Amino acid sequence: MKYFNADDIKQMHHLYRINLINSCTGYKSANLIGTKDKNGNSNVAVFSSVTHMGSNPGLIGFFTRPTTVIRHTYENIKETGYFTINHINSSIIEDAHHTSAKYAKTVSEFDTTKLSEIYKNDFFAPFVDGCKVQLALSFLEEYHIKANDTILVVGQIEGLYVDNTALVKDGFIDLSTINSATINGLDAYAVPQKNTRLEYQRPKAGYKTRDEK
Amino acid sequence: MKYFNADDIKQMHHLYRINLINSCTGYKSANLIGTKDKNGNSNVAVFSSVTHMGSNPGLIGFFTRPTTVIRHTYENIKETGYFTINHINSSIIEDAHHTSAKYAKTVSEFDTTKLSEIYKNDFFAPFVDGCKVQLALSFLEEYHIKANDTILVVGQIEGLYVDNTALVKDGFIDLSTINSATINGLDAYAVPQKNTRLEYQRPKAGYKTRDEK
Numbered sequence: 001m002k003y004f005n006a007d008d009i010k011q012m013h014h015l016y017r018i019n020l021i022n023s024c025t026g027y028k029s030a031n032l033i034g035t036k037d038k039n040g041n042s043n044v045a046v047f048s049s050v051t052h053m054g055s056n057p058g059l060i061g062f063f064t065r066p067t068t069v070i071r072h073t074y075e076n077i078k079e080t081g082y083f084t085i086n087h088i089n090s091s092i093i094e095d096a097h098h099t100s101a102k103y104a105k106t107v108s109e110f111d112t113t114k115l116s117e118i119y120k121n122d123f124f125a126p127f128v129d130g131c132k133v134q135l136a137l138s139f140l141e142e143y144h145i146k147a148n149d150t151i152l153v154v155g156q157i158e159g160l161y162v163d164n165t166a167l168v169k170d171g172f173i174d175l176s177t178i179n180s181a182t183i184n185g186l187d188a189y190a191v192p193q194k195n196t197r198l199e200y201q202r203p204k205a206g207y208k209t210r211d212e213k
Numbered sequence: 214m215k216y217f218n219a220d221d222i223k224q225m226h227h228l229y230r231i232n233l234i235n236s237c238t239g240y241k242s243a244n245l246i247g248t249k250d251k252n253g254n255s256n257v258a259v260f261s262s263v264t265h266m267g268s269n270p271g272l273i274g275f276f277t278r279p280t281t282v283i284r285h286t287y288e289n290i291k292e293t294g295y296f297t298i299n300h301i302n303s304s305i306i307e308d309a310h311h312t313s314a315k316y317a318k319t320v321s322e323f324d325t326t327k328l329s330e331i332y333k334n335d336f337f338a339p340f341v342d343g344c345k346v347q348l349a350l351s352f353l354e355e356y357h358i359k360a361n362d363t364i365l366v367v368g369q370i371e372g373l374y375v376d377n378t379a380l381v382k383d384g385f386i387d388l389s390t391i392n393s394a395t396i397n398g399l400d401a402y403a404v405p406q407k408n409t410r411l412e413y414q415r416p417k418a419g420y421k422t423r424d425e426k
Contacts, residue, residue, distance in 0.1 A: 001347075001374040003334075009271055009370060012384070019384035021268035024346055024373055026242035026300050027388060027395035027405065028265070051264050052241070053276055054361040055234035058222055061365075063266055063274075087239050094411065101414040104421035112417055121216075133237055134214075143356045147367055148267040152274075154360055157222060160237055161214045171225070171232035175240060175397045182240035182395050184388045188410040192240065192395060192403035198307065200400070201314040204325055208317035 023185035030181040030189065032096055033062070034084040034117065034126040035076035037105070042117050042126045043072045044109045045099045048183040050085055058157035060085065060137060065150050072105050077153060081139045082124040085155075086131035090179040090191045097187070121159060132163035132178035172197070235261075236398035243301040243394040243402065245309055246275070247330065247339040248289035250318070255330050255339045256285045257322045258312045261396040263298055271370030273298065273350060278363050285318050287366065294352045295337040296368060299344035303392040303404045310400070334372060345376035345391035385410070 009017060028048035036042045053059040064074045077083045088096040095113035103112065110117045110126070117126035123136045137155035144151055166178045174195055181189045203209045222230060241261035249255045266272040277287045290296050301309045308326035316325065323330045323339070330339035333347075340347045350368035357364055379391045387408055394402045416422045 001345075001376055002380055004373045004375075005334075006369075006371050009373065010269075014269070016384035017271075018268045019381075020373070020375075020386065021271045021370070022265055023384075023386035023388065024271075024348060024370075024375070025263050025265045025273055025298070026244055026346070026393055027240055028242065029239035031239055049264055049266075050238050051262050051276065052235055052238045053262075053358065054278075054363060055231045056223075056227070057361065058230075058234045058237075059358075059361055060238055061276075063264065065267075085238070093409070097411045098414045101416045102423040103416050104423055107416075107420045112420055121218075132214075133239070135237060141358070141360050143358070143365070145266065145272075145354070145356070145367065147354050147369070148270065148272055150267060152356070152365060154358065156219075156360070157234070157237075158219050160217045160222065160233070162217075162233075162237070163214055167215055168232075171229035171236075172398050172401070173233065173236035174401070175236065176403060180239055182405060184405075184408050185385050185410075187413070188385070188387070188408040190389060190405035190408045192397075192405045195397050195401040195403045196306070197401040198310045201311045203314045203316050203320075207320045207325055210315040210317055 019185055028183040030088040030183045032086045032088060032099065032128050032131070033073050034086060034128055035073050036080065036125055037076045038079055041106055042108045042110055043076055044115060044126070044128060045073050046088070046096050053154065059140070059154055060135065060157065061152050061154050063150050063152055074151065074153065077139050080124060083137050083155060084125045084127045085135040085137060086128035087133040088181045089132055090181060092130070093181055093189045123159065132166060133173060134161040232398055241396040243396045245299045245301060245312065245341050245344070246286050247297040247299060247341055248286050249293065249338055250289045251292055254319055255321045255323055256289055257328060257339070257341060258286050259309050266367065272353070272367055273348065273370065274365050274367050276363050276365055287364065290352050290366060293337060296350050297338045297340045298348040298350060299341035300346040301394045302345055303394060305343070306394055306402045336372065345379060346386060347374040
């Protein structure tokens with residue numbers, strides 16, 4: 001195995017470092033976040049840091065750096081209080097990735113790509129039409145991460161649309177049936193073909209369980 | 214599409230809700246976090262919330278609920294300051310998933326599964342032997358998430374081991390070459406077979422860029 005210590009990581013070329021460190025956490029979620037500012041300019045941007053934070057209430061977090069290309073998303077969320085999360089699938093990977101280009105705030109990525117915005121149930125922020133899982137979220141909290149001056153944005157799920165094909169009887173969404181993508185590093189996309197569900201795990205016989213004193 | 218509003222989500226059976234909400238963010242990272250307490254009891258537990266937070270310095274975050282099964286990981290990190298992150302691959306999925314069983318703190322999941330602990334370069338916390346990507350981390354910060362009483366743990370990368378097969382010339386780790394797994398929901402594992410890397414994206418001609426006034 002190749003070993004990098006903290007000093008190697010600090011000294012390496014910055015492009016090598018962002019490829020390496022962005023790949024080293026494993027596969028990432030592949031989502032488009034849809035927003036609109038108060039003047040009606042819509043925005044859609046690819047994010048790989050959308051993370052489940054809790055189910056009751058349904059809370060979702062993502063990390064953003066206020067000073068980079070993806071700041072429009074953050075600004076719109078703070079200005080209006082609403083955003084959507086839309087799963088990237090195999091048919092829109094190229095257009096989804098293109099939303100990372102640095103357009104002016106008055107340019108909507110819905111105009112520069114084949115992605116289409118759609119409004120549903122009077123929700124303020126735009127959904128991405130055709131996505132098989134779409135979430136409507138309200139801004140709930142934010143945390144400033146001191147270590148690197150990023151922000152954790154926490155949203156609460158106000159609505160959830162799921163393609164019927166993917167929805168299993170017990171609430172599980174089988175992402176492999178709707179060709180959901182996953183992100184590897186900064187710029188690679190994969191589409192897993194098959195899931196294997198495993199049983200709920202209990203301690204094996206002969207070992208102390210958490211509740212035994 | 215099936216639509217759930219906030220009230221539906223609140224009212225649904227709790228097992229249906231945890232399956233649904235855990236699946237709705239898309240694919241998740243599949244990692245084992247290795248720790249050891251000050252008495253030398255080692256621990257390893259599966260986590261699906263490990264997230265890239267920044268590359269310079271290399272920062273990794275994960276969410277934990279201090280009062281659930283995975284509290285041993287959190288307690289050990291707070292007590293000792295160190296932990297490891299190890300990618301789950303296709304050959305250890307069943308054992309990795311079994312680490313979610315609720316064992317007593319004095320029971321090491323390295324004893325109840327075929328997973329083996331290994332110590333390298335004098336790092337305090339155990340790595341999972343055979344994992345193709347292994348990270349050594351020091352505890353850096355934590356944030357209490359008020360909305361649902363969870364904790365975001367932030368670690369800094371002190372060392373990184375990567376299988377030579379997966380390491381590409383520009384620092385990209387091609388997870389598909391080492392059969393890295395990804396998690397769908399609470400209990401499903403998938404192993405993507407192929408990645409497609411896309412180019413760095415620039416605005417298309419005729420549209421204003423971010424830097425134009």
